[in-house]
Amino acid sequence: MATGRITKRSVDAIPLPVIGARSYLWDETLKGFGVMVTHKAARSYLVQYRIGGRGAPTRRYTIGQHGSPWTAERARERAEELLEQIRRKIDPVEADRAMLAAAGTAKALDAAQQHIAARLGFSTFATRYVEKYAQIEQPRSWKETDGIIARDLKPAFGETPLTEITDADIAERLDEIGERSRSAALKAYKTLRSIFNYACDKERRHLPPSRSPMLGIKPPSKAGKRERTLSDAELRLVWMAAGGLGWPFGPIVRLLILTGQRRDEVAGMAWGELDKDKRQWLLPGERSKNGYPNLVPLAPSALVALTDLPVIKSKAGLLFTTTGETAVSGFSKVKARLDATILELIRKEAREAGQSEAEIEKLAVAPWTLHDLRRTLATGCQRLGFATEITEAVINHVSGTRAGIVGVYQTYRYEAEKRSALEAWARHVMAVVEGELGGSNVLPIGKRA
Template sequence: MATGKITKRSVDAIPVPDRGKREHLWDDTLKGFGVMVTDKGARSYLVQYRIGGRGAPSRRVTIGKHGSPWTAEKARIRATELLEQVRRKDDPFDAAKAKVAADKAVKAQQAASAVVSERLGFSTFADRFVKNYAMVNQQRSWKETQGIINRDLKPALGERPLPEITDADLVELIETIGERGASPGLKAYKTLRMIFGYACDKERRHMPPAKSPMLGIKPPSKAGKRERTLSDAELRLAWMAAGGLGWPFGPIVRLLILTGQRRDEVAGLAWQEIDKAANHWLLPGERSKNGLPNLVPLSPSARAIVDDLPVIKSDAGLLFTTTGDTAVSGFSKVKARLDASMLDLMRKEAAEAGMADAALKRLKVEPWTLHDLRRTLATGCQRLGFPTEVTEAVINHVSGSRAGIVGVYQTYRYEKEKRAALEAWARHVLEAVSGRPAESNVIALERRA
């Protein structure tokens, strides 16, 4: 048995043994540390040890192959660590075996997840649903179902695996589609119920029937209206949770709270729409849902958010973009993060107030959508004493034709009243967040890193 100081030179000098043989060099200073050379010329560092006295069998643990990253010096350090484990009766062989098993389990889980993603990606599965179910059972209406899927559902859900789609995601999606009218929202709801029902029937291993996210979702009303508004306590949690989202979604959510405009209108904000001198945002008609422009006065709190934003290089002049060409998207995941953060805050504060663990576990965030923030602002402004025509003007919810000079007139109508309403609303939000009367109408914002 060859012994000597294990160094790069001594390891490289070990001759390649005959076919079927192994050659070893054992370190003469660190007992149990060695190098093995195969008949193929592969050189590996290892540790040999025995736990339990001379009668116990000896074991070997391979450290790694000679070369990067395992130099003789690094292998010696690792061997010292392993031999210290042996001294403490902690068998490195068992630890290595457990790590191999854990790595194998992780790979198996990753492989299973890949299969789920491939089979149950929403768009892929929806196509399978149309082919295997809709075309068979909806001979007269399957094309309409396919159109709903392609137009409204695929763009929003993409290839997200069905087991990862939550009820909150679907509530927000149905609500967003429902903004176009009662019929599209109801059709989207029915189509989603059929798709997830079919998935729970055909993919029970990954989608057991009790796990369908559509189970607890009620159909949108025939009038296409929702009554959900956030309480001041919920508004406070949403504001605070938005602060943890960071740029760009944190500022977007807070501007939604303060302005009452639609999600995509805020997300698509461009610098040319902001008049800092006049302190307002002029939303052009081509970007609004009803095709009508809207003048949105900026409260000091909203203006502070805008002033604190980084200027991103964008030919379109977008405030919120990660590509430079298009506005940010992916609000379903953002909403899930927001809800999770709200729940964490709720439970933390309740625990600090002395709530029992069992009660803490029962706490939950009631389903809501970003669109509900518009209704919350409108309702809140009316509670503050502003008339309906002013709140409708604020959120650009005005009926009738506003073409030509009339359109220009209506765009700037109620400007003073809208400014007063939005500033009063911002003060109300500040009081809800801080829990005390606002001393100013500027809401404190976190500094941007």
């Protein structure tokens, strides 16, 4: 048995054996490390070992063929690692088999996940639900169902597999829809419940009924006209609580208070829409709910909310984005944080005012939505003496007074009056926040029954 120091020169010098035979060179310093040569001049590094004493069978593990990347030096390093592994009673051949088996299992799992994603992606499955179920079982209403899915559900869930959509995801989406319309939120809830019931019936292997995220989610409040506006004391608390949110949601909430525009319109604001020199924001029609652009004059306090914002790289030039691709979302969580902070403020001020702990424990935040801030501004401007048509122009609301006015004329109509209204409203808000209007700063927004 030939032995010697395994180097590139010694490996290249090993003579070729006769046809069908093999030659070996075993390293004289690292026991078990060797080189095998075939009659076709293939040279391979290997480790020869035995686990379990003299009676155990001898096994060989091939490190790799001589050449790049397996030089003599690298092969020696690998041999040392393997021999240490063998010393710890770990068989490298069995370890490789286990690794291959695990890789096969992972590949199978990956294939299964791809199958689930392709079959149970929300948008794909929702389309199948409409075609295979709604059109058959809901002949009179399936078009409305399809519209609800297209407008309110597909944009939110995309191709997220049904198995990965959680109750928290659904609750958040229903809250977001509810900001626009309680009726729409209720319809979305019923549609989601039907989709998941259908999925639990047809895809039991992947989504048994016990795993439906709709379990335990209560339907939103019944449809009805919303008339909620915030009192001055409530508005002050919301403003203060927004200050604790930080970027990006703190400035968004304060801009909702000061401009009266819709939540998604503010959240989707782009740098190109702002003209700080002229102190105005031009909301484009393609981003407004009614399709009409709106020129929004910016009061000094609104400009302050837009000062020193971080600039995130974004193709759309978005002010409020964490991804650089889309505007921020997740407002149901933001609303929960606002309510929690408001309750802390109420209780803190109640204690400072000397209220008893028993009374303080009863304090709670009465239900309100971010959309109520828009209605609060409209009502507040009218209370400050501005005409209905001015208020409607401010909030870009189309009704009998403006329904026939479109295009550029509508966009710039009442520009001076809108500025006067928004600046007066901003002064009112800041006076409320700074406690200049008198009255108690401590306000029980609500009490638990």
